[in-house]
Amino acid sequence: MNTPVTDDKAAYALSVKGLTVKISGLVALNDVSFDIEPGKIVSLIGPNGAGKTTAFNVISGYMPPTAGTVTMSGQTITGMSPHRIAAQGLVRSFQRTSVFDQSTVFDNLLTAFHLSGQCSMLQSLLRLPAFQREERRLRQLTNDMLDFLELRHRASEMAETLSYGEQRRLGVGIALAAQPKVLLLDEPAAGLNPSETDDFKAMIRRIGDSGVTVLLVEHDMHMVMSISDYIVVLNQGQLIAEGLPSEVQQNANVIEAYLGTGLKRAEA
Numbered sequence: 001m002n003t004p005v006t007d008d009k010a011a012y013a014l015s016v017k018g019l020t021v022k023i024s025g026l027v028a029l030n031d032v033s034f035d036i037e038p039g040k041i042v043s044l045i046g047p048n049g050a051g052k053t054t055a056f057n058v059i060s061g062y063m064p065p066t067a068g069t070v071t072m073s074g075q076t077i078t079g080m081s082p083h084r085i086a087a088q089g090l091v092r093s094f095q096r097t098s099v100f101d102q103s104t105v106f107d108n109l110l111t112a113f114h115l116s117g118q119c120s121m122l123q124s125l126l127r128l129p130a131f132q133r134e135e136r137r138l139r140q141l142t143n144d145m146l147d148f149l150e151l152r153h154r155a156s157e158m159a160e161t162l163s164y165g166e167q168r169r170l171g172v173g174i175a176l177a178a179q180p181k182v183l184l185l186d187e188p189a190a191g192l193n194p195s196e197t198d199d200f201k202a203m204i205r206r207i208g209d210s211g212v213t214v215l216l217v218e219h220d221m222h223m224v225m226s227i228s229d230y231i232v233v234l235n236q237g238q239l240i241a242e243g244l245p246s247e248v249q250q251n252a253n254v255i256e257a258y259l260g261t262g263l264k265r266a267e268a
């Protein structure tokens with residue numbers, strides 16, 4: 001069955017329209033709509049309880065909305081399973097849960113590429129020429145990804161020996177192996193020290209430059225303001241502002257919602 005196409009949204013990598021989520025009478029999201037252009041780095045921000053995680057859960061298929069739609073390049077993905085949504089090209093990177101500690105960095109990435117590869121189990125068991133060609137291609141992709149993540153020097157180390165920041169970059173590399181069009185990042189800066197945060201920011205920029213659209217939920221306002229092309233602000237389930245970082249920082253509704261929570265410090 002073909003997925004319905006909504007033409008006016010086809011130009012956007014991701015569109016959210018009228019998203020509403022009610023949980024036991026509580027309105028976690030109320031009629032939220034926003035559009036994200038391809039290749040942009042967009043942050044979803046808001047004070048605690050604003051509805052950011054709920055929005056991520058709905059967009060990535062972990063929670064059905066009460067009302068509203070999510071489209072990717074015009075294709076409706078609302079209500080699909082996370083697995084099907086990932087197959088459509090929207091991948092969510094969870095902190096570092098996808099990393100196998102007892103495998104090398106290289107093998108973690110190679111396995112991730114295998115999982116998104118073309119070769120059938122039979123071809124691989126029989127080691128047919130098609131499998132050998134594919135194996136060479138995936139090893140090359142793995143080496144390229146190691147360079148992209150700036151983890152080449154750690155390729156043969158067990159993942160568990162990596163620093164926290166390196167493990168987080170590896171986790172994103174595993175998500176990137178699925179070749180997403182849209183990558184969702186949950187609080188990428190959480191737990192990182194300042195230099196790890198800088199490395200992570202540089203990597204997010206490289207991801208954006210490669211044409212992948214990035215949507216992140218983040219509390220670190222320094223990171224948000226310095227990395228985002230566009231910001232969407234939620235408060236108590238409502239979209240209260242959206243725009244460029246400079247616009248959002250000046251917005252009276254945003255300043256009021258964040259009063260005393262650190263937005264001012266991010267401007268300093």
Ligand SMILES: Nc1ncnc2c1ncn2[C@@H]1O[C@H](COP(=O)(O)OP(=O)(O)OP(=O)(O)O)[C@@H](O)[C@H]1O
Nearest residue numbers: 023026027028046047048049050051052053054055
């Ligand atoms: N499974 C749930 N059961 C009950 N209430 C929920 C559930 N999930 C979310 N909520 C409520 O929905 C609202 C939005 O929560 P959500 O976690 O999406 O906010 P958030 O912006 O991600 O907050 P934080 O920054 O603190 O993680 C909150 O009032 C929260 O208590």
